[in-house]
Amino acid sequence: MKIVDIREVTKPIASPIRNAYIDFSKMTASLVAVVTDVVRDGRRVVGYGFNSNGRYGQGGLIRERFRDRILDADPASLLNDDGSNLDAHKIWAAMMQNEKPGGHGERSVAVGTIDMAVWDAIAKIEEKPLFRLLADRKGREADPRVFVYAAGGYYYPGKDDTALCNEMRSYVNRGYTVVKMKIGGASIDEDQRRIEAVLTEIGTEAQLAVDANGRFDLETAIAYAKMLRQYPLFWFEEIGDPLDYQLQAAMAEFYPGSMATGENLFSHQDARNLIRHGGMRPDRDWLQFDCALSYGLVEYLRTLDVLDQLGWSPTRCIPHGGHQMSLNIAAGLGLGGNESYPDLFQPYGGFPDGVQVEEGHILMPDLPGIGFEGKSDLIDVMRALAD
Template identity: 25%
Template sequence: MMKITGYRALRTFHDWGRPVGDVNGFVSSGITEVPVVVLETDEGITGVGMGSHQDIDRLYPALDGQDPRAVSMLYDRMLARVFKAGHAGATFGGLGTLDMALWDIKAKLAGEPLWRLLGGGDRFVAGYASGLDIALDDDQLASFYKTMAERGFSSGKLKGGRNVDDDNRRLGIIYEELRRNAAHPALMLDANESWNLKQAVRHIAAVEAVHDLTWIEEPLRRWDAAGHARLTRSIRAAVATGENLTGLEQYTPLFDAGAVDVVQAASVWGITHFLRVAYAAHSRDLPVSPVGLTANPAVAHAAAVIPNHLSAEVQDLGSPLGITIDVEYSDGGIVLGETPGVGVTIDEDEIATAAKTEASWLIKEGPHVRPDRAGLQLVAERAALPLA
């Protein structure tokens, strides 16, 4: 029996080439940390996971000495390992990173890319462009979506939610750039949990008076099933949410309340989680969209095999330092490669050069630190963000 014998935690970074963020804040340098985990076995085959180092030391004992091919069992074993303190939140990121590494090993042993191992027949995954673009000026915004239009994308998502006039103007910029590929490009708006219910209704109504909005993403706090249910009945656009739910059980209130129209799962939470969410959504005739494939490209392999995949978020065409990903971006989506495993190859020598780089999402100005009184203001507008 093959056995897991250890792991190595590495750290590299991604240079986006632009400031990245959302209504909550942004990283002006455009450089962010990318944690990497290499899972080792007694047969010399390693698995690569990307996403988080959170609580890896607590989770790893669930894997130590186990056969890495038993991915589903080991996923539940990791959940059980942290059951008492809870797997939700940041811990779920470490679990997802180890899960990716396990699937990488399993597919490498089979000599197949993961999408084929999982039963896929087509390596194309439909996608949409998403610039994490709150801090881009109008010219930068147009330039990003022009680049994505050149890759065939006909759908785009704007980070907004602060100012209706700005959102309408900027959605128009995206629309014009993507029109080369569709007479009526799909437009999405992401508010990143910044509103209360009535702010959401008023803001979306004003946007829908100008644009045919495909979906509004994370309009309210992630757990607000009643609010999302009221909202989706009050607007034309679909309500998309779920990327910050850490565990299948957290979706149940939203499903039961009829509160979500497009079910999302963040790629950083791993492959097994995405598959379970996708099939739970499929049982309710709901489409699924994975979020953030730059952070965890392996989930694109899972998206290729589920019956209810709608579109995957493509935020960037590059890859982190020392990381090679066997994918192409063309025809408005992701074309997965033939490399056995999840298609991620690492150069540890190159990654070592990033050791002294200061790069994090977790700065006080960044999108992962919630601003004071978000969703608790009479007026949502704030002064324009300064550009670096």
């Protein structure tokens, strides 16, 4: 049993949308196929992965560093103890040889993308959905019912309040009970008007979360917090720079509601520093670490261990990214839910065909691996790379 090839292609996911910090007019993503020599149901097992939106494709790092470290390793050194499957932890260690600690940068995205594909292959070799494999390994009961919220509400050329409200209404009509919109890309008065328009539109049918994408300095953050605290928001997300823990801690004094952050922290050390110094409150705040951007599930397991040591429940984790990998982690390891992009970043966002949102939750289908084969538009793109 061995990995015979690792293939990467950089794909455009460009869109005219923007948040408070970046636009997506030239956004790309890496798609990876980990090809094995294992055959299941007459087809060679291939694991697939891709990086989350907001970070660009990682083809250079994947092809120049991480791919060859796996392919050059002794195949037996990448297997589990009984040789019956690949070992994601050993493969991760092979990728990270000769890498200095710290300075995570973009390499965490490259490693996380390959790691996703490795776990997809491992679960397919065991002929199990990844969420059930993860639950079995943790000795817990998998819960196929996962909370999901709808992310959108981007700034868009010509998009007025009516269009924004229509977008949010469409999510509620599709079964979501929490919807999210962007703020910080306009004046505070304009954002307040947009928020009030959406709250009027959704009424008591859903809750609204707002996301500033790390835009605010302390003075602006305080002004927004004082404005926002009058509304029954689900959370106030990424208030300031993700590494400004002092700003994050200060916001707890001005914003009594729930805060959320973590999507731009890329290691268990970053997570530990956020909890130690960021003033996050385990009774109400949310952590959004995204395995696809932060060295993969191998590192995410370390992050969950750190959170446990610091008194945080995994149920306070709702990952960024809107991908099926985090859905599997949520169902298998008991996270609080997952982000969803019902209309954006296709074909990578969304769920397998036929999966519906009901009362803010989806039921995971019993598909081997991560379940990419159940999403017809996505698996077509993936198989084109593998074949």
